[in-house]
Amino acid sequence: MNDQALVDGFDVNELTTAFLEDPFPTYRALRELDPVHRNKDGSYFLTRYADLELAYKHPAMSSDKTVDFKKTMGDGPLYRHHTTSLVFNDDPYHARVRKLLAGAFTPRKLAELEPIIERVINNLVGELRGRETFDLIDDFALVLPTEIIADMLGVDERTKPLLRDYSLTVLGGLETALTDEAREAGDKAVAEFGAYLQDLIDHRRKNPDEGGRGEVLAALIFGEVDGETLSDVELVHNCIFLLNAGHETTANLTANAICCLMDNPEQMRRLRDEPGLIDVAVDETLRYDSSVQLGNRKLTEDVDMNGTTIPKDAYLHLAIGAANRDPAKFSDPEKFDIGRTPNPHFAFGWGKHICLGATLGRIEGRHAVGKFIQGFGTIEPAGERERVLRARFRGYRHVPVRAG
Numbered sequence: 001m002n003d004q005a006l007v008d009g010f011d012v013n014e015l016t017t018a019f020l021e022d023p024f025p026t027y028r029a030l031r032e033l034d035p036v037h038r039n040k041d042g043s044y045f046l047t048r049y050a051d052l053e054l055a056y057k058h059p060a061m062s063s064d065k066t067v068d069f070k071k072t073m074g075d076g077p078l079y080r081h082h083t084t085s086l087v088f089n090d091d092p093y094h095a096r097v098r099k100l101l102a103g104a105f106t107p108r109k110l111a112e113l114e115p116i117i118e119r120v121i122n123n124l125v126g127e128l129r130g131r132e133t134f135d136l137i138d139d140f141a142l143v144l145p146t147e148i149i150a151d152m153l154g155v156d157e158r159t160k161p162l163l164r165d166y167s168l169t170v171l172g173g174l175e176t177a178l179t180d181e182a183r184e185a186g187d188k189a190v191a192e193f194g195a196y197l198q199d200l201i202d203h204r205r206k207n208p209d210e211g212g213r214g215e216v217l218a219a220l221i222f223g224e225v226d227g228e229t230l231s232d233v234e235l236v237h238n239c240i241f242l243l244n245a246g247h248e249t250t251a252n253l254t255a256n257a258i259c260c261l262m263d264n265p266e267q268m269r270r271l272r273d274e275p276g277l278i279d280v281a282v283d284e285t286l287r288y289d290s291s292v293q294l295g296n297r298k299l300t301e302d303v304d305m306n307g308t309t310i311p312k313d314a315y316l317h318l319a320i321g322a323a324n325r326d327p328a329k330f331s332d333p334e335k336f337d338i339g340r341t342p343n344p345h346f347a348f349g350w351g352k353h354i355c356l357g358a359t360l361g362r363i364e365g366r367h368a369v370g371k372f373i374q375g376f377g378t379i380e381p382a383g384e385r386e387r388v389l390r391a392r393f394r395g396y397r398h399v400p401v402r403a404g
């Protein structure tokens, strides 16, 4: 299909399987021919780096989704969850929750987590060495973020295996076109995991000195900002958000990096020869194949977007994956280059809502990808990869791998 046909056929609410498999040709066509693309529902799809930069920095951008999510999600638990999490709110509520959460991501807290991360990954690589083939997702990439989030929230061993489905189902509720089936599954997942978290919160309130596990949960329950604490409903939904924010995204970072390296053997060889490049390689994966492909904002006044006036109340889709390959910002942007510096990508967003877990995600990526590559002499595909076909979150359901 030529570029004009890709642009003419594009609507964010009617995405094709071909787009979900590989959005990059469409991103390129939009960036070149229609960078401020108007969808049939009146929302706009932005693909240029400069336009995302403007959107992230502009004071007239709201993250509040109370009106827009009602149209697709209805009024049930899924809707209440997404509209209570900090990421889909403006200040002062957003700032209050962010301050409470920030205590869990200080350099000191992250330094405490790093040995745990290293231990989990070393054990995993050791176990996988005994197997000829395995699934990169279930047997490797998902294990570390599950352990870390479970640890932060105090989730027990019996519930850990349920976390991936909860996370996929609740995040699925954010897709641009939401089926009744997906909405019902989202409602059920929020209700079930929410009830589990409420029990944890009740237990922790009665046992405030129970140290160790569930540190973040305790900080959220007992923390105060300007004399205010979070209500139980706010607590539950922000904990569910933490699961979603830190689980699928980080697992996808690890698996996407290893897949990019398998697809670019010269880059795999370079990383083996120069293991010190691991942090740069992780950031290049974030740019080239970001776990989060789309962000959203809503305008609180008319805004001129490099020549196009976008009206107040318009909904913006920020195509992070497209901006991250904009040739106006990155040289040779379609090349996966593990030595790329500087690399000012938007994989973690920007501004007030910039990812609070970015450093943690990078540390997890560094150990998971670095130790995996160094742990095996050969790493190659052992069958067809299966993608999770979503527009917002990019990653695989299964990646069969042979390593030895």
Ligand code: HEM
Residues within 6 Å of the ligand: 063, 086, 087, 088, 094, 098, 101, 242, 245, 246, 247, 249, 250, 253, 290, 291, 292, 295, 296, 346, 347, 348, 349, 350, 352, 353, 354, 355, 356, 357, 358, 360, 361, 362
């Ligand atoms: C590599 C993995 C990750 C990616 C690509 C990623 C991406 C993002 C992006 C793009 C945003 C901004 C959303 C917006 O602008 O509306 C965000 C926000 C956020 N992320 Fe991450 N994230 C990752 C890992 C994590 C981890 C590990 C955690 C915590 C355990 C986390 C916690 C958060 C939180 C709390 C926010 C909300 C910040 C706010 O609204 O002020 N993220 N993330």
